Amino acid sequence: MTSPWEPKQYLRFRDERAQPFYDLLDLVRPIPGGHVIDLGCGPGELTKVLHARTHASATLGIDSSSTMLAESNKLNGPGLSFSYGDIATYRSLKGFDLVFSNAALQWLPDHATLFPRVAGLVRPGGQLAVQMPTNNDHPSHAIAHEIAGEEPFRTALDGYLREWPVMPPEWYAELLDRLGFEEQHVRLQVYAHHLASREEVIEWVKGTLLTDYKKRMDAPTYEAYLAAYRERLMSRLDAREPYFYAFKRVLIWGRKEPK
Ligand SMILES: C[S@@+](CC[C@H](N)C(=O)[O-])C[C@H]1O[C@@H](n2cnc3c(N)ncnc32)[C@H](O)[C@@H]1O
DSSP states (O other), rough: OOOOOHHHGGGGGGHHHHHHHHHHHHHSOTTOEEEEEETOOTSHHHHHHHHHHHHHHHEEEEEEEEHHHHHGGGBBBEEEEEEEEEHHHHHHOOOOOEEESSSGGSSSOOOOHHHHHHHTTEEEEEEEEEEEOOOOOOOOHHHHHHTTTTTTTTHHTTTOOOOOOOOOHHHHHHHHTTTTEEEEEEEEEEEEEESSSSHHHHHHHHHHHTHHHHHSSOOOHHHHHHHHHHHHHHHHHHHOEEEEEEEEEEEEEEEOOOO
């Protein structure tokens, strides 16, 4: 299966998508000389900002997409590097002073197993910072799911439906406490995006959620899926321009107790 990530499509809404990153970064305490890992670093631009803002001596971005890595590797520099890595299996002997992940962990299932694993990468006294969308009840996401469950797409997808693994904010707060994070800040935030028109919602979702369906269908089936998605979505969204796209995200920060 080829990598479904298209950096150009993803970067179309660069500014809107960057704001939650900066809000997450604001929660992080500087770690001069520290070691940072960015899980699911994507095209790497924000990893570069993360590296500069934390004053870390080494920041490693990992991603499982070859197309994203082709972009991020152009940004290699002093203390900043990128490599292939699957978050689901990534291990490190030394651990990190900051484990950071912006808009990536929602792609991995079973957070009851994933989060303790990811938190295990944080050294004693270190920080964990994660941001994930939690907008699966918005028509932009709910309709993508609905249509994937209907014929002929259900057969083309072999019954596959993307389940949404993100749990309520308080679930992460309780988990952090149980995992020995002595300080924490967890919140749900609604981001207000003014898109030129409701059509732009499709372009937005094409850069993220729909990539998961696209990679599982042949081109004509995906085009038919997109047409069905467009028709139903447009009938459900407000025609007012600019279109107000309310987008919920959960921001999670914690600091582990020192040994
Ligand atoms: C929405 S992008 C976010 C990129 C970047 N963090 C940002 O804020 O711009 C999600 C990224 O997570 C990566 N990703 C998804 N599942 C992954 C996995 N299991 N291991 C590593 N990277 C993964 C994707 O390849 C993609 O680059």
